[in-house]
Amino acid sequence: MTDDREKGIQLVREMIPVAAADVENGLPEGAFAHELSELSLVNVFGRLWAREGLDRRSRSLVTLGILIALGSTEELRIHFAIALQNGVTREELDEVVYHASGYAGFPAANTARIIGNEVFGDEG
Known part of the structure; x- marks a missing residue:
């Protein structure tokens, strides 16, 4: 190994x-x-x-931004959970999605919102 x-x-x-x-x-x-x-x-x-260059929390935030921009729905599912495990709060995840709307576009951010709702069991 x-x-x-x-x-x-x-x-x-x-x-x-x-x-x-x-x-x-x-x-x-x-x-x-x-x-x-x-x-x-x-x-x-x-x-x-x-x-060693970034801590896991920072890597989670960067990764989520990239996955949102790419529209990588399957990977978003797992990386939302990883981000929570790495100390990112639900409120911060909301902000990542909001922020992504300005750079990756509304459709990409809305897709991330839908995936987040599925992952977190939210309605709407």
Whole structure:
């Protein structure tokens, strides 16, 4: 097991404990694009999230802004939860969505609002 993979596993265990086993085990051999979860584990979590330049809370805020701008709905679902785990408050998450509307556009921010409602069980 590589050092970056070990770092990635540790970070996932801390930030998304409910998904840790799935991420650690990856997709079954032969599944379509089965190596993608391993690439994410090693490169995104093991290398980028483990860097010392920003704390996890800051990385969550940056990541959410990027995901909102890209319209990455599936990733937003998990990163809203990661942000809470990393100390970002619900009120701050509201502000991220509001702020994104000015830079990424209203449709992207509204999509993030809808995903947030689903993740947090809010109505409206």
